[in-house]
Amino acid sequence: MADPLHIVCPHCHTTNRVRQDDLAKAPDCGSCHKMLFTGHPVTLGEGAFERHISRSQIPVLVDFWAPWCGPCLQMAPAYAQATAQLEPGFRVAKVDTEAWPALGARFNIRSIPTLALFNNGHELARQAGAMGAADIVRWAKFHAL
Template sequence: MSSSQHIVCPHCHTTNRVSPAQRDQAPDCGKCHQPLFSGKPLALDEAGFARHVARSDVPILVDFWAPWCGPCRTMAPQFEAAARQLEPDFRLVKVNTEEAQQLAARLQIRSIPTLALFRGGREVARQPGALGVADIVRWARGHA
């Protein structure tokens, strides 16, 4: 990879241009000076989801979940552990389908948890059901 990538800040949602060398050295946002990667999934609402998916050159791995869902709660720590392994090659985000009902309907999320991978503003893969950390990492890398 020789050219810079656009990476959306998880704190202020500003789009940053980051070189490959910078990306691997824990870069900070040019606007708010917070880390661009934290090794933790980012909770997004509909607007934040739209911004990250549309503007980021890094693949976005989304966990669609709900607080009342037992398998979602079981998978949450697995997804968090996967974030530590997959960043900065991926941005991991969580979307609460109870709070983002229009987004879930538009994307036809029929069951939760559901993982979806977005690249270049488009969904490229989807996996329903709870997975362990190794399966999440393998699935994401296999579809990147």
């Protein structure tokens, strides 16, 4: 039997231990009892971002975006569709670079939307520009290998 994975709750940001076999069984948080996977991107600020990136043992896909960005708004429905396809194997998140400019600066985000894929605290890949749902899923799965 494989060791349990650490999964950070999208609601209270508590780290949970979940057996890999149980990921597809709609696990809930041991602390707040809400579902660990909702089928929607998780909105992250600075502290929550750190927790998800450093403690999650599944890949974390992050959309760096801003509310004034036309391509970001165009991509939002596709990103939500991709989330439903990628969970529970991925945590899918969004970071508003307008609200959290230090995160954008830290990761040298120069154009938005930019997707960045993290695993075990390290950035694996990034892609600037709007993409459709199928392309987001394909890109994330390819780079998570």
